[in-house]
Structures are given as structure tokens and as C-alpha cells.
Amino acid sequence: xxxxxxxxxxxxxxxxxxxxxxxxxxxxxxxxxxxxxxxxxxxxxxxxxxxxxxxxxxxxxxxxxxxxxxxxxxxxxxxxxxxxxxxxxxxxxxxxxxxxxxxxxxxxxxx
Amino acid sequence: xxxxxxxxxxxxxxxxxxxxxxxxxxxxxxxxxxxxxxxxxxxxxxxxxxxxxxxxxxxxxxxxxxxxxxxxxxxxxxxxxxxxxxxxxxxxxxxxxxxxxxxxxxxxxxxxxx
Numbered sequence: 001x002x003x004x005x006x007x008x009x010x011x012x013x014x015x016x017x018x019x020x021x022x023x024x025x026x027x028x029x030x031x032x033x034x035x036x037x038x039x040x041x042x043x044x045x046x047x048x049x050x051x052x053x054x055x056x057x058x059x060x061x062x063x064x065x066x067x068x069x070x071x072x073x074x075x076x077x078x079x080x081x082x083x084x085x086x087x088x089x090x091x092x093x094x095x096x097x098x099x100x101x102x103x104x105x106x107x108x109x110x111x
Numbered sequence: 112x113x114x115x116x117x118x119x120x121x122x123x124x125x126x127x128x129x130x131x132x133x134x135x136x137x138x139x140x141x142x143x144x145x146x147x148x149x150x151x152x153x154x155x156x157x158x159x160x161x162x163x164x165x166x167x168x169x170x171x172x173x174x175x176x177x178x179x180x181x182x183x184x185x186x187x188x189x190x191x192x193x194x195x196x197x198x199x200x201x202x203x204x205x206x207x208x209x210x211x212x213x214x215x216x217x218x219x220x221x222x223x224x225x
Binding site for chain 2 (some may be wrong): 031044045051066095096097100103104
């Protein structure tokens, strides 16, 4: 069946460091891919998305590119801030209207 | 614009009981999905409703059922509760039935089964 596998955490970085959180997926057809974020004490919210191969989603300095050849959707940010501390979830929506989330990666950014 | 709301916030039930959780979609949204999130895990998709019809289902047994009402509010019903049903239950609404659409999540209902 379809699934999402993302890099296990927790991840701890210093402010202004480069961030990569790996995400790979298994799906038939052409899913849409998402990164959701959960800040401390808040609900899940969309960070970015890409709906077809080679699309790049971006928001708040974060980017991820939909790579069909490697079935990946890695999240990157060039310079993290303390305010980026959160749990990040990679997710897919398949053409059967089913949704799959990864297990989440906890990021802590220290000043 | 009102966001997605869920009730109750917390709930404690005993094994074998039945529970109903409620969700009010964001204004203008006609699609709602329900998820189960165990502690330290990602959300697991239960099902999705579009215009009062179930439109997609994850790997959950039939004792998990739902309803969507004409005003697009929604219920999740769980019968014969088991200890493993203890989790955070999230609902999410979107403005149309499309896998490209953004889902807006509610704060969740924390269910504890004793």
C-alpha cells in the first residue's frame, strides 16, 4: 500500500544552520505531496505542497521539490531560526482520496 | 472566517463503550477528513466525507463510522471501544474534493479509553 517514510528525529540545530528533513514515499499513480507543521501548542497547518512531478513548493523560506524518479520530497531551509522549532510531517494524498502521513520529525533550533 | 472546531476537547471512556466526536468545518468547506493520531506518531487517515457521502477510507474497521450533515459539520462514531483507540482524533476540512487541496485541521479531541 501507499506510505510515507520520513527521517526520524529529534533534530537539533543551531540558529542559521541548514536544514534537511528527508521524506520518501510509495504510491501508485500521481499523488500530491505536502509538508505540514505543528508548532508547540498549536494544531497542524500546511507548510507547503507540490501537486505534480518537478513542482517545487515553498513557504517561509522552506522548500521541497517533488522528485518522481527518486520518490522523494525532502524539506530544506537555508537558515533556520528559533521560531522554526516544531514537528514537521510529510504527507501524501493519492488518487483514491486516501491520505498518508509520516511519523513526524521534531526540530529544535537553539540560539 | 471561523476555523475548524472540534468537541469535546477531552473525553474519557471505558472499554466497550461507544463515543461520538464532533467537528465543525471551516466556513465554505464541503469536504471533511478524520484522522487518528497516537502519541508520537503521525496522523492516520480514517475516512473522508464529501457532500454527506463517504468518499475515501483508510485501514480502519467498520466500528469507526461517520456522518456529514447538510451544513457540512461532521461526526465520528466509534463503537465497542478498545484500549488502543486512545489517541488524539483530528478532523480537517477542505474547500473541494481534490487531492491537491489544502486541508485545515482542528485542534483535536483527546480520547482516553480505560
